[in-house]
Each structure stands twice: as C-alpha cells, then as structure tokens.
Amino acid sequence: MEILQTVARHEGYLRARRIDDEQTGTDSNGHSRGESPADRRDAALRVLGIHGRVDPRSVRDAYRRLMRRYHPDVNPDGLEMAKRINNAYAEVLSSLT
Helix, strand or coil: CHHHHHHHHHHHHHHHHHHHHHHHCECCCCCECCCCHHHHHHHHHHHHCCCCCCCHHHHHHHHHHHHHHHCCCCCHHHHHHHHHHHHHHHHHHHHHC
C-alpha cells in the first residue's frame, strides 16, 4: 500500500508540474520551450548590450554599467530591468564555462 501511495503522490506532483509548465510556457528547468541555448545566449547578450567580442571581462563590465543605472537602490522603477540584467548575466557567464 505504501508503494502505491508513493507512486500516487509522485504522479500527482508530476501532473501538477506539467500543468505549471504548460501555463508558464517553460520546461522543467525554467527555460522557454523551443528556445535553444544559443537563442538564450543571444537574447542575454542583447539585454547586456554586448556586440562582438564576448569574454568574462566584457560581460562583467556591461553588467556593472547597466546595474549602475537600473539597480533598485538607484532607480526604484528599475526592479524588472535589474532582474532581466541579472538573468542575462548568469546566462552568458554559464555559456562561457
């Protein structure tokens, strides 16, 4: 009986997770469906305003430049943009490793 309950709980979790993914349009890792890693990296580079050479230093410099402008402590209206910048920074750095 315990095995059946465990399986039922697990199946319920998977169904709930699948519904969440369908509603948000993401996969189980939080990535947009249909978006390749290269597409995510290109989108992140656009957010950071990086064109041409991509290395850790240029990424860091772009991140710092943008956060000086959009950090919520400096710009109370910049919270959403700061989140986008942080996500883009993490995406690009992870693609460099």
